[in-house]
Amino acid sequence: MTQASHPSFDAWRTNASAALQLLVHQQQWREQMLKLWQRRLERDRHALDGTLESLHGAQDWSDFSAAAQTVWRDYLSASAALWQEGVTTSMQNAGAWSDAARDMAQHWQTSLEVLQRGAAVPKNGAALPMREWMAAFERAMNGAAAQAAGVANTMAQAANAATASPAADGARTSKKQEAGADGGQHGR
Numbered sequence: 001m002t003q004a005s006h007p008s009f010d011a012w013r014t015n016a017s018a019a020l021q022l023l024v025h026q027q028q029w030r031e032q033m034l035k036l037w038q039r040r041l042e043r044d045r046h047a048l049d050g051t052l053e054s055l056h057g058a059q060d061w062s063d064f065s066a067a068a069q070t071v072w073r074d075y076l077s078a079s080a081a082l083w084q085e086g087v088t089t090s091m092q093n094a095g096a097w098s099d100a101a102r103d104m105a106q107h108w109q110t111s112l113e114v115l116q117r118g119a120a121v122p123k124n125g126a127a128l129p130m131r132e133w134m135a136a137f138e139r140a141m142n143g144a145a146a147q148a149a150g151v152a153n154t155m156a157q158a159a160n161a162a163t164a165s166p167a168a169d170g171a172r173t174s175k176k177q178e179a180g181a182d183g184g185q186h187g188r
Contacts, residue, residue, distance in 0.1 A: 014111040018104040025093075025100055032089050036082060043078040047071055 054067030 011111040014107045018107060021100055021104070025096055028096075029093050032093070036086055036089065039078075039082055039085075043075065043082065046078075047075040050074065 050071035051068060054064055054071060058064035058067060
Protein backbone atom coordinates (compact mmCIF):
# COMPACT_ATOMS: atom_id res chain seq x y z
CA MET A 1 0.00 0.00 0.00
CA THR A 2 1.53 3.29 -1.05
CA GLN A 3 0.80 6.50 0.72
CA ALA A 4 -0.13 9.41 -1.47
CA SER A 5 1.07 12.79 -0.38
CA HIS A 6 -1.64 15.32 0.30
CA PRO A 7 -0.11 18.80 0.14
CA SER A 8 -2.85 20.45 2.19
CA PHE A 9 -2.50 17.83 4.94
CA ASP A 10 1.29 18.19 4.85
CA ALA A 11 0.92 21.95 5.29
CA TRP A 12 -1.52 21.46 8.17
CA ARG A 13 0.81 18.92 9.77
CA THR A 14 3.72 21.37 9.47
CA ASN A 15 1.70 24.15 11.08
CA ALA A 16 0.42 21.90 13.86
CA SER A 17 3.93 20.61 14.49
CA ALA A 18 5.27 24.17 14.70
CA ALA A 19 2.53 25.22 17.12
CA LEU A 20 3.13 22.19 19.33
CA GLN A 21 6.86 22.78 19.23
CA LEU A 22 6.30 26.35 20.45
CA LEU A 23 4.11 25.03 23.26
CA VAL A 24 6.85 22.59 24.28
CA HIS A 25 9.41 25.41 24.40
CA GLN A 26 6.96 27.54 26.38
CA GLN A 27 6.44 24.78 28.93
CA GLN A 28 10.18 24.26 29.30
CA TRP A 29 10.64 28.00 29.85
CA ARG A 30 7.85 28.03 32.45
CA GLU A 31 9.44 25.08 34.28
CA GLN A 32 12.78 26.85 34.40
CA MET A 33 11.18 30.09 35.63
CA LEU A 34 9.20 28.20 38.28
CA LYS A 35 12.41 26.54 39.49
CA LEU A 36 14.02 29.96 39.80
CA TRP A 37 10.92 31.25 41.59
CA GLN A 38 11.08 28.30 44.01
CA ARG A 39 14.73 29.02 44.74
CA ARG A 40 13.87 32.67 45.32
CA LEU A 41 11.20 31.69 47.84
CA GLU A 42 13.67 29.37 49.59
CA ARG A 43 16.23 32.20 49.71
CA ASP A 44 13.66 34.52 51.32
CA ARG A 45 12.57 31.86 53.81
CA HIS A 46 16.19 31.18 54.82
CA ALA A 47 16.76 34.91 55.30
CA LEU A 48 13.70 35.19 57.52
CA ASP A 49 14.69 32.11 59.51
CA GLY A 50 18.22 33.47 59.91
CA THR A 51 16.94 36.85 61.06
CA LEU A 52 14.64 35.18 63.58
CA GLU A 53 17.47 32.99 64.88
CA SER A 54 19.80 35.99 65.19
CA LEU A 55 17.09 37.87 67.07
CA HIS A 56 16.55 34.98 69.51
CA GLY A 57 20.25 34.32 70.00
CA ALA A 58 21.38 37.93 70.39
CA GLN A 59 22.30 39.24 73.84
CA ASP A 60 22.65 42.86 72.72
CA TRP A 61 22.58 45.05 69.63
CA SER A 62 26.11 44.21 68.53
CA ASP A 63 25.36 40.47 68.56
CA PHE A 64 22.19 41.04 66.57
CA SER A 65 24.01 43.35 64.14
CA ALA A 66 26.78 40.79 63.48
CA ALA A 67 24.26 37.98 62.97
CA ALA A 68 22.09 40.17 60.72
CA GLN A 69 25.11 41.06 58.59
CA THR A 70 25.83 37.36 58.07
CA VAL A 71 22.20 36.76 57.11
CA TRP A 72 22.25 39.66 54.65
CA ARG A 73 25.57 38.57 53.14
CA ASP A 74 24.11 35.10 52.52
CA TYR A 75 20.92 36.64 51.13
CA LEU A 76 22.80 38.88 48.71
CA SER A 77 25.11 36.11 47.51
CA ALA A 78 22.08 33.87 46.89
CA SER A 79 20.41 36.77 45.04
CA ALA A 80 23.46 37.24 42.83
CA ALA A 81 23.55 33.51 42.05
CA LEU A 82 19.84 33.56 41.17
CA TRP A 83 20.32 36.62 38.98
CA GLN A 84 23.21 35.00 37.12
CA GLU A 85 21.25 31.80 36.62
CA GLY A 86 18.24 33.79 35.41
CA VAL A 87 20.34 35.65 32.85
CA THR A 88 21.93 32.40 31.68
CA THR A 89 18.52 30.77 31.34
CA SER A 90 17.15 33.76 29.44
CA MET A 91 20.05 33.70 27.00
CA GLN A 92 19.66 29.97 26.43
CA ASN A 93 15.91 30.36 25.94
CA ALA A 94 16.43 33.19 23.46
CA GLY A 95 18.67 30.87 21.45
CA ALA A 96 16.13 28.07 21.65
CA TRP A 97 13.32 30.39 20.52
CA SER A 98 15.35 31.67 17.57
CA ASP A 99 16.24 28.11 16.58
CA ALA A 100 12.58 27.11 16.79
CA ALA A 101 11.53 30.11 14.69
CA ARG A 102 14.17 29.30 12.07
CA ASP A 103 13.08 25.65 11.94
CA MET A 104 9.42 26.66 11.63
CA ALA A 105 10.21 29.05 8.79
CA GLN A 106 12.11 26.32 6.96
CA HIS A 107 9.26 23.83 7.44
CA TRP A 108 6.67 26.37 6.32
CA GLN A 109 8.72 27.25 3.26
CA THR A 110 9.04 23.58 2.37
CA SER A 111 5.33 22.93 2.84
CA LEU A 112 4.39 26.01 0.83
CA GLU A 113 6.66 24.95 -2.02
CA VAL A 114 4.83 21.63 -2.10
CA LEU A 115 1.47 23.41 -2.07
CA GLN A 116 2.55 25.76 -4.85
CA ARG A 117 3.74 22.86 -6.98
CA GLY A 118 0.44 21.11 -6.37
CA ALA A 119 -1.52 24.19 -7.38
CA ALA A 120 0.70 25.55 -10.14
CA VAL A 121 -2.20 26.32 -12.47
CA PRO A 122 -5.28 27.75 -10.79
CA LYS A 123 -8.35 26.26 -12.39
CA ASN A 124 -10.72 29.08 -11.59
CA GLY A 125 -8.33 32.05 -11.45
CA ALA A 126 -8.85 32.53 -7.70
CA ALA A 127 -5.20 33.48 -7.16
CA LEU A 128 -5.24 36.26 -9.75
CA PRO A 129 -6.49 39.03 -7.40
CA MET A 130 -3.73 38.20 -4.96
CA ARG A 131 -1.12 38.30 -7.73
CA GLU A 132 -2.45 41.65 -8.90
CA TRP A 133 -2.40 43.00 -5.36
CA MET A 134 1.19 41.79 -4.82
CA ALA A 135 2.29 43.38 -8.10
CA ALA A 136 0.64 46.68 -7.11
CA PHE A 137 2.24 46.47 -3.67
CA GLU A 138 5.68 45.91 -5.20
CA ARG A 139 5.20 48.88 -7.55
CA ALA A 140 4.15 51.08 -4.62
CA MET A 141 7.12 50.03 -2.50
CA ASN A 142 9.55 50.60 -5.39
CA GLY A 143 8.01 54.05 -5.97
CA ALA A 144 8.29 54.94 -2.28
CA ALA A 145 11.90 53.80 -2.19
CA ALA A 146 12.74 55.84 -5.29
CA GLN A 147 11.01 58.90 -3.82
CA ALA A 148 12.89 58.54 -0.53
CA ALA A 149 16.17 58.23 -2.42
CA GLY A 150 15.34 61.36 -4.43
CA VAL A 151 14.58 63.37 -1.28
CA ALA A 152 17.81 62.18 0.33
CA ASN A 153 19.80 63.19 -2.77
CA THR A 154 18.14 66.63 -2.85
CA MET A 155 18.93 67.19 0.84
CA ALA A 156 22.53 66.11 0.34
CA GLN A 157 22.94 68.47 -2.62
CA ALA A 158 21.45 71.36 -0.64
CA ALA A 159 23.78 70.64 2.27
CA ASN A 160 26.80 70.52 -0.05
CA ALA A 161 25.75 73.78 -1.74
CA ALA A 162 25.30 75.53 1.61
CA THR A 163 28.75 74.52 2.87
CA ALA A 164 30.46 75.40 -0.42
CA SER A 165 28.93 78.89 -0.74
CA PRO A 166 30.90 81.70 1.01
CA ALA A 167 27.81 83.94 0.95
CA ALA A 168 25.95 81.38 3.02
CA ASP A 169 28.76 81.45 5.57
CA GLY A 170 28.51 85.24 5.78
CA ALA A 171 24.75 85.04 6.18
CA ARG A 172 25.15 82.56 9.02
CA THR A 173 27.75 84.75 10.70
CA SER A 174 25.62 87.86 10.47
CA LYS A 175 22.60 86.10 11.97
CA LYS A 176 24.78 84.93 14.85
CA GLN A 177 26.10 88.44 15.35
CA GLU A 178 22.57 89.88 15.27
CA ALA A 179 21.39 87.38 17.88
CA GLY A 180 24.36 88.25 20.11
CA ALA A 181 23.76 91.99 19.75
CA ASP A 182 20.06 91.65 20.56
CA GLY A 183 20.76 89.78 23.77
CA GLY A 184 20.84 86.28 22.40
CA GLN A 185 18.11 83.92 21.53
CA HIS A 186 16.35 84.02 24.91
CA GLY A 187 17.46 87.47 26.07
CA ARG A 188 14.36 89.47 25.08
